[in-house]
Amino acid sequence: MSKQRPTIADVATRAGVSKGAVSFALNGRPGLAQATVDKILAAADELGWRPSNRARSLSVSKAFALGLVITRDPAVLSSDPFFPAFIAGVESVLATRGQALVLQVVTAGEDEEAGYRRLAQDARVDGVFLSDLRHDDPRIDLLVELGLPAVSLNRPDGASPFPAVILDDRPGTSAVVEHLLDLGHRRIAHVAGPPAFVHAMARSAAFVSTLATAGLEPVAVETGDFTAAGGIAATRRLLALPEPPTAIVYANDRMAIAGLGAAQAAGLTVPDDLSIAGFDDSELAEYVHPGLTTVRADPFRFGEAAAQTLNRVVDGEADVPDVELPPAQLVVRNSTAAPA
Amino acid sequence: MSKQRPTIADVATRAGVSKGAVSFALNGRPGLAQATVDKILAAADELGWRPSNRARSLSVSKAFALGLVITRDPAVLSSDPFFPAFIAGVESVLATRGQALVLQVVTAGEDEEAGYRRLAQDARVDGVFLSDLRHDDPRIDLLVELGLPAVSLNRPDGASPFPAVILDDRPGTSAVVEHLLDLGHRRIAHVAGPPAFVHAMARSAAFVSTLATAGLEPVAVETGDFTAAGGIAATRRLLALPEPPTAIVYANDRMAIAGLGAAQAAGLTVPDDLSIAGFDDSELAEYVHPGLTTVRADPFRFGEAAAQTLNRVVDGEADVPDVELPPAQLVVRNSTAAPA
DNA sequence: GTGACTGTCTAAACCGGTTTAAACGCCTGT
DNA sequence: ACAGGCGTTTAAACCGGTTTAGACAGTCAC
Numbered sequence: 001m002s003k004q005r006p007t008i009a010d011v012a013t014r015a016g017v018s019k020g021a022v023s024f025a026l027n028g029r030p031g032l033a034q035a036t037v038d039k040i041l042a043a044a045d046e047l048g049w050r051p052s053n054r055a056r057s058l059s060v061s062k063a064f065a066l067g068l069v070i071t072r073d074p075a076v077l078s079s080d081p082f083f084p085a086f087i088a089g090v091e092s093v094l095a096t097r098g099q100a101l102v103l104q105v106v107t108a109g110e111d112e113e114a115g116y117r118r119l120a121q122d123a124r125v126d127g128v129f130l131s132d133l134r135h136d137d138p139r140i141d142l143l144v145e146l147g148l149p150a151v152s153l154n155r156p157d158g159a160s161p162f163p164a165v166i167l168d169d170r171p172g173t174s175a176v177v178e179h180l181l182d183l184g185h186r187r188i189a190h191v192a193g194p195p196a197f198v199h200a201m202a203r204s205a206a207f208v209s210t211l212a213t214a215g216l217e218p219v220a221v222e223t224g225d226f227t228a229a230g231g232i233a234a235t236r237r238l239l240a241l242p243e244p245p246t247a248i249v250y251a252n253d254r255m256a257i258a259g260l261g262a263a264q265a266a267g268l269t270v271p272d273d274l275s276i277a278g279f280d281d282s283e284l285a286e287y288v289h290p291g292l293t294t295v296r297a298d299p300f301r302f303g304e305a306a307a308q309t310l311n312r313v314v315d316g317e318a319d320v321p322d323v324e325l326p327p328a329q330l331v332v333r334n335s336t337a338a339p340a
Numbered sequence: 341m342s343k344q345r346p347t348i349a350d351v352a353t354r355a356g357v358s359k360g361a362v363s364f365a366l367n368g369r370p371g372l373a374q375a376t377v378d379k380i381l382a383a384a385d386e387l388g389w390r391p392s393n394r395a396r397s398l399s400v401s402k403a404f405a406l407g408l409v410i411t412r413d414p415a416v417l418s419s420d421p422f423f424p425a426f427i428a429g430v431e432s433v434l435a436t437r438g439q440a441l442v443l444q445v446v447t448a449g450e451d452e453e454a455g456y457r458r459l460a461q462d463a464r465v466d467g468v469f470l471s472d473l474r475h476d477d478p479r480i481d482l483l484v485e486l487g488l489p490a491v492s493l494n495r496p497d498g499a500s501p502f503p504a505v506i507l508d509d510r511p512g513t514s515a516v517v518e519h520l521l522d523l524g525h526r527r528i529a530h531v532a533g534p535p536a537f538v539h540a541m542a543r544s545a546a547f548v549s550t551l552a553t554a555g556l557e558p559v560a561v562e563t564g565d566f567t568a569a570g571g572i573a574a575t576r577r578l579l580a581l582p583e584p585p586t587a588i589v590y591a592n593d594r595m596a597i598a599g600l601g602a603a604q605a606a607g608l609t610v611p612d613d614l615s616i617a618g619f620d621d622s623e624l625a626e627y628v629h630p631g632l633t634t635v636r637a638d639p640f641r642f643g644e645a646a647a648q649t650l651n652r653v654v655d656g657e658a659d660v661p662d663v664e665l666p667p668a669q670l671v672v673r674n675s676t677a678a679p680a
Numbered sequence: 681g682t683g684a685c686t687g688t689c690t691a692a693a694c695c696g697g698t699t700t701a702a703a704c705g706c707c708t709g710t
Numbered sequence: 711a712c713a714g715g716c717g718t719t720t721a722a723a724c725c726g727g728t729t730t731a732g733a734c735a736g737t738c739a740c
Contacts (some may be wrong), residue, residue: 007726018690023728033688053462054403055726057394058695065442065464080424088445100464102405103443105428122393124405124440228627254624261629284594284624287568289601347696358720363698373718395696398725682740690733696725703720710712 006047015043026051053098065100066090066310067125069115071132072105080226081253081282082299083131089303090129097311113142120146126314129153129306130162133198151310153302154199155322163313163320165306169199169279170206172295172328173249176277177210179293179330180247183338185275189219189245191234191255193226200226203251203279219245224255231255235262239274246339247275253282253294260288260335271337281331291333301325346387355383366391393438405440406430406650407465409455411472412445420566421593421622422639423471429643430469437651453482460486466654469493469646470502473538491650493642494539495662503653503660505646509539509619510546512635512668513589516617517550519633519670520587523678525615529559529585531574531595533566540566543591543619559585564595571595575602579614586614586679593618593625593634600628600675611677621671631673641665 012019017040024032025040032040057063068090070083087101094101102124106115116139119125127149130139133156140160143150155164180188190207193200204221211218220241222234231250235258238245250256256278260270268274270290278285281296305323312320352359357380364372365380372380397403408430410423427441434441442464446455456479459465467489470479473496480500483490495504520528530547533540544561551558560581562574571590575598578585590596596618600610608614610630618625621636645663652660 008728009726019727020691020729021689024689027728031688036688050461052398052726053464054394054397054401055695056728058392058398058697059726059728061394061695063394084420084423084445087443088447091443091445092447095458098458098462100442100459100462101444102440103427103431104441105424105431107428107432118435118438119440121390122438122440124393228623232627257624258627261627261631264629283568284597287572287598287601288628289604291601348698349696359697360699360720360722361718364719367698371718376718392696395725396698398727399696399698401725684737684739686735686737688734688736690731692730692732694729695727699724700722701720702722704718706716706718708713708715710714 005052006049008049008051011040011044011047011049014047015040061123063124063126064098065102065125066094066307066314067102067104067119067128068131069104069106069112069119069128071112071115072107081280085299086131086303086306089300089305090307091303092300093304093307093311099311112139116142116146116148120148127151127310129310130156134196135198135201137198149310149313151306151313153306154202157198163309164322165302165309165325166322167297167302167325168327169203169295169297170327172279172297172330173203173206174210175330176249176279176293176295177207179332180249180275180277180336181214181216183247183275183336185247185339186216187219187243187245187339188216188247188249189238190221191224191231191238191248191250191259192221193224193251195223200251207249219243224251226252226255228254228258231258232262235259236266239263239266239268245274247277247336249277251279253278253280253285253292256292256294256335257284257288260292271335272340275336275339277336279328285331286333290335293333293336294331295328296331297328298325345392346389348389348391351380351384351387351389354387355380401463403464403466404438405442405465406434406647406654407442407444407459407468408471409444409446409452409459409468411452411455412447421620425639426471426643426646429640429645430647431643432640433644433647433651439651452479456482456486456488460488467491467650469650470496474536475538475541477538489650489653491646491653493646494542497538503649504662505642505649505665506662507637507642507665508667509543509635509637510667512619512637512670513543513546514550515670516589516619516633516635517547517554519672520589520615520617520676521554521556523587523615523676525587525679526556527559527583527585527679528556528587528589529578530561531564531571531578531588531590531599532561533564533591535563540591547589559583564591566592566595568594568598571598572602575599576606579603579606579608584614587616587676588614589617591619593620593622593632596632596634596675597624597628600632611675612680615676615679617676619668625671626673630675633673633676634671635668636671637668638665 012022025037104115106112130150130152150162152164192204224230224234278292278294281294285292285294352362365377444455446452470490470492490502492504532544564570564574603614618632618634621634625632625634
């Protein structure tokens with residue numbers, strides 16, 4: 001059968017040249033007469049030849065793929081609005097370069113190092129995205145040891161040999177707090193993410209400092225875990241305070257929506273009795289009742305920028321600069337109002 | 341530097357045998373003396389040798405990877421609880437076999453065929469998961485043409501050369517309807533997913549037939565698109581009916597939660613004025629107020645089963661049988677109650 | 681006419697495995 | 711002594727590209 005896909009040798013014989021010439025022509029390397037190049041490209045076209053990724057991988061020692069290791073509990077990951085859009089952004093870049101995205105989901109609690117080690121040892125990818133950055137993140141040293149190029153999503157707090165793509169959460173968080181202050185709130189609490197995460201800390205630090213600028217202190221800063229269950233628990237603790245807050249700022253929408261449910265279950269009316277704000281502008285934020293005031297980032301562009309930056313590193317470019325994206329922005333809906 | 345990873349030749353010289361012998365030993369092929377095998381394995385161990393995926397890929401013409409093409413709008417994908425857990429299940433199988441998962445997100449509206457074509461032409465994967473099956477799904481013929489093995493998630497309605505992994509949605513849907521009937525509802529409506537999808541049709545067919553068994557007809561069957569926005573719109577249409585339903589069954593949680601918001605925004609109390617039920621048991625279902633009555637499937641196990649089944653096909657096994665998973669189950673919470 | 685140079689192209693090695701055909705050593709039977 | 715057969719091992723081809731060293735022809739200067 002003629003079902004076999006053509007190889008470079010087929011193209012070479014058809015064009016009446018050597019394998020090497022075909023390779024040169026296809027990679028646009030100098031040293032071939034223009035007429036020869038045309039002849040080769042025509043032959044390749046007629047045969048419908050596409051170079052084999054596998055053979056290329058072997059000879060040039062590249063995988064033509066990038067890797068994303070997601071270290072989360074599947075249940076938590078389930079409703080995280082960030083990754084799907086981020087991945088879509090990444091793919092929009094990879095598609096143009098014929099690269100693939102290799103996903104590795106490591107269940108939280110398992111050995112996350114193993115995820116990166118596998119990717120590196122199996123030489124599956126040319127570089128990885130470093131997401132959910134933590135303080136003194138051990139993965140940075142690990143990647144250096146493994147010799148795996150990377151790009152970090154947001155800036156690590158320690159030294160890092162990798163460029164960072166930065167989407168500053170702080171202006172958005174500050175805007176939420178200022179919005180609440182403008183409405184007249186003075187008793188404002190925060191439900192933060194796990195402090196081990198750089199972005200969780202950035203958000204809660206921005207929360208505290210914005211309040212401080214107004215001469216206020218938080219009623220309380222509860223630590224959540226970014227899950228709905230954690231959001232509920234933190235909310236209940238806040239509502240049980242002797243002097244409960246009149247507004248709660250959550251570090252993500254999931255906790256905020258769960259908190260909204262908890263407040264309503266406790267008999268409160270939002271926003272009359274309690275104002276609530278989230279972070280992410282997930283799809284449901286707009287459609288729950290009342291609509292959730294939140295902060296919108298652009299994970300798709302984040303993914304695009306991260307992929308572009310990682311590719312520059314993978315391509316061997318030295319000193320790839322950090323990329324700063326437009327900061328997240330406040331979206332006001334009906335879950336916030338003046339306190340009673 | 342000794343940083344270079346060892347090759348099969350290094351192992352061979354160290355063990356004092358030929359490359360071929362090492363290959364035989366590692367793949368457990370007969371024809372080698374046990375003593376030699378031990379010697380080779382010891383040498384490989386000392387050198388920390390792991391065979392190169394790339395070289396293996398080239399010589400055996402396999403990718404050692406499976407592919408998942410997701411054809412959705414990123415915004416929609418964002419809050420879909422199915423895929424993350426499904427993927428985690430898939431990975432739990434792949435990890436044990438040293439396989440990788442290649443993800444391809446095709447933005448809805450783009451050419452989804454191209455996604456599969458790329459995966460096949462680049463020979464990135466040995467097989468793919470066929471998700472979000474549609475009626476007379478054109479991808480089945482496409483995959484046959486591309487010669488790409490596959491496993492279908494749920495059973496296609498036409499003929500298919502691929503095994504299917506089946507998680508029957510119908511018992512869960514029927515259970516929801518029966519639950520509402522037991523509560524005394526007689527005016528029940530449905531917000532379905534796009535009828536082009538096999539699973540959307542299965543759910544709405546189960547809805548209608550369960551009602552019919554009780555001698556009832558649906559108040560209305562509105563078509564949503566599985567998004568929150570679609571859920572809102574469909575809900576508003578239902579509530580605007582001259583005789584609105586006392587209960588609404590949604591084809592997924594996202595639409596249900598949005599519908600809950602719409603009902604509340606319209607001044608209704610759930611479940612007193614209107615009962616609402618979803619499908620998926622997404623994380624938030626438990627934590628919105630009131631907690632959402634819904635149907636729980638197990639996407640993680642779905643992923644496991646799909647990966648195992650696909651691997652049997654990829655391994656060349658003939659007539660791989662379909663796998664039937666335990667059906668989805670009703671989860672009763674507070675969004676359903678007897679009608680006023 | 682010779683040597684140097686330039687532009688074009690090819691042969692062959694190489695990436696790191698797998699696989700096939702053949703060779704080797706050894707025992708057995710006659 | 712020799713053929714046959716078996717168990718074990720190896721050399722070499724192969725997968726399909728890339729890359730390097732060198733061959734070859736043509737031009738130019740001297």
